Amino acid sequence: MSLKIAVIYYSATGTVHELAKEIAAGAESEGAEVRFRRVKELAPAEAIASNEGWQKHVDEVHPNVEEAVIDDLDWADGFALGSPTRFGLPTAQLKQFIDQTGPLWGAGKLAGKGATVFTSASTPHGGHESTALAISNVLYHWGAVIIPPGYATPEGYAAGSPYGTSALTGPLSDVVSAAAKAQGVRLAQITKKLVA
Template identity: 65%
Template sequence: MPDLKTAVIYYSATGSVHALAQAAAQSAEHAGSEVRLRKVRELAPEEAIASNQGWATHAQQTQDLPEASLDDLEWADLLVFGSPTRFGLPAAQLKQFLDTAGPLWGAGKLVNKVATSFTSAATAHGGQETTITAINNVFYHWGCILVPPGYADPIQFQAGNPYGTSHVSDNGQVPPGQVELDAIAFQARRAVEIARAVKTGLASA
């Protein structure tokens, strides 16, 4: 049986972050973790979604994917969060979910969980690093242990973002390529390794 539990929780409009989330989930599973892949609830009105073909198509394709709940946060040893950038910040959909975690935070149930994050932006300087660090600000409040990918693997010298995996989608027209998929796979694998070490260490303390 897997000795570690990982929740990959994300928001994606046109599918880029979803593709990265899937790759993260697969990598965590291959590293021996039990995984829950969860999307957060959509907040945008149907008219807005319908006005963008890529957004509408992705919403239809992922309509049966389970939505994230607070139980997923409490269940997991490792939290992997992904969001597209919105003016250098995570999307409101993910932020709204994070904001509901107050009861778990207040009860100390998020302390010592390992956490890592990733993103996608429409343009090369669309706020990838600030989006990741904005998500990470939540982890500081929760008392989590942050695990960035750094440059701890050769793929990072190609991907180039030590804060977390990021992708440039060219306004949703370009899906993540092999470099980005390999980068998020490494990030998830590294996070599983660290989370397992933390869990083992705490259990024997």
């Protein structure tokens, strides 16, 4: 039976989407079956249309990525959750998805799963760590086994995002891209041990 990893994220303008792709690629390189999913967009059409990059992402990327459902968390042995920062917190879109996990949590289905987080912000000190930690708060409540990048790999050490790989808005640098991939590898490797 192959290892099952879900990469679930929200992205408005594509940065977190790119991080998610690297994390998924890392998990797949360890032989995992990956469900790559975006959470539902909740913003009104006029808000999306007011930002060219956001509209482009909705038009060009959304049709190619399945929407996350709660069953994806039940299915997965381990998962990665990602969101851009919104004033130091994750987006309402990711939170809305999280807020639907009550029944799964109540049934104890999320306890013991491997879990890791990732994020993005437009400024170097604009809330990367607080957003990663805010998403991680949920993982404590679920009883998930948090698998942070730490400085546990050369790629993670170079990026220096121990709470979860984080990017500045825009195309990923080589360093961040490698760190996100290494985070996916590490998620898969440690989740494999949990499943065993």
